[in-house]
Amino acid sequence: MAPHDGKSVMEEFMASETEKRPISTIVIIIAMQTEALPLVNKFQLSEDPNPTFPKGVPWVRYHGIYKDLNINIIWLGNDSVFGVNSVGTVSASLVTYASIQVLKPDLIINAGTAGGFKAKGACIGDVFLASDIAFHDRRIPIPVFDLYGVGLQQAFSTPNLLKELSLKVGKLSTGDSLDMSPExxxxxxxxxxxxxxxxxxxxxxxxxxxxxxAIFIKAVTDIVDGDKPTVVEFRQNLAAVTAELDQAVTQVVDFINGKSLSEL
Structure with a gap:
């Protein structure tokens, strides 16, 4: 039998078996400490003093057993020069790559806060499960490069999870700026x-x-197309919306416990 999409028959078989066995190891990637710590406390995780990440990186790993799951929360940490949370795409991609190499997760959850658009039905405190994810600040106006710049991806499909939990579904757009330029x-x-x-x-x-x-859980702190400045609204709502995020992630993890990928 010929390989399918570049995969051998054995690789396809192993992938199928992986989807059938219960999920064991989860990595939850979170950009901000304010978003991470409530979940660390909820799942009673401990900080790993010697994570096997490259020397000098600021990333912090919290880990422990919750029900039948080995849970790892990776906070991006504070920038070593400026002392602020290491938000943004560069840190996020590096952490994701290193976490997969070191921890071999069955599933990754990216949890965090986000801006929402009232024109698309978003309200403060809404929690969304992203269906599609793309960049909005990698503009390369050359054929094919333009599609690469957008980088459209689909999140892992979880129809049973959506049916069980009252999460909204929406498309997620990513950029390295908190504000929004006309472009x-x-x-x-x-x-x-x-x-x-x-x-x-x-x-x-x-x-x-x-x-x-991977699945992406985002709670809305500010209305990007609203009347209030983004920074003001974000700061005003961060604590309350983080509590909504905490509850949603806990519900998702509880649902995942004991299930295989194919059952999500």
Whole structure:
């Protein structure tokens, strides 16, 4: 039998078997400490003082056993020069790659806050499961390069999870700026995005390369096309919306426990 999409028969068999066995190891990637710590406490995780990441990186691993799951929360850490959370696509892609190499997860969850668009039905405190993920600030107006710049990916399909939990579904657009330039806005509209963040598409790119399933859970802190400045609204709502995110991620993890990828 000929290989399918470059995979051998044995590789396809192993992939099929992986989808059937219960999920064991989860990696949850979170950009901000404020978003990470409530979940660390919820799952009673411990900080790993000697994570096997490259020397000098600021990333922090919290780990432990919750029910039947080996859970790892990877916070991007504080930048060693500026002391702020290492948000953005560069840190997110590096952390994702290293975490897959070191921890060999069955599933990756990218959890965090995001901006939402009222024109697409988003409200403060809404929690979305992203269906599609793309970049909005990699504009390369050359045929084919333009598609590469957008980098459209689909999240891992979880129809049973969606049926069970009251999460909204929307497309996620990613860029390295908190604000939105007119050029970004045009790209976000072209992406048909409901939510906007600074890490998702970078993580989606890496998991696609390494063939690890991933889901993206985003809670809305600010309305990008609203009347209030993004920075003001983000700061006002961060604590309350993080609590909504915490609850949603806990529900997702509880649902995942004891199930295989094919049952999600």
């Amino acid at each position: 970004d806005e045009a790209s976000i509209i072209a992406n048909d995005a409901t939510i906007k963040d600074m890490e998702g598409a970078a993580i989606a790119y890496v998991v696609d390369l390494l063939e690890v399933p």
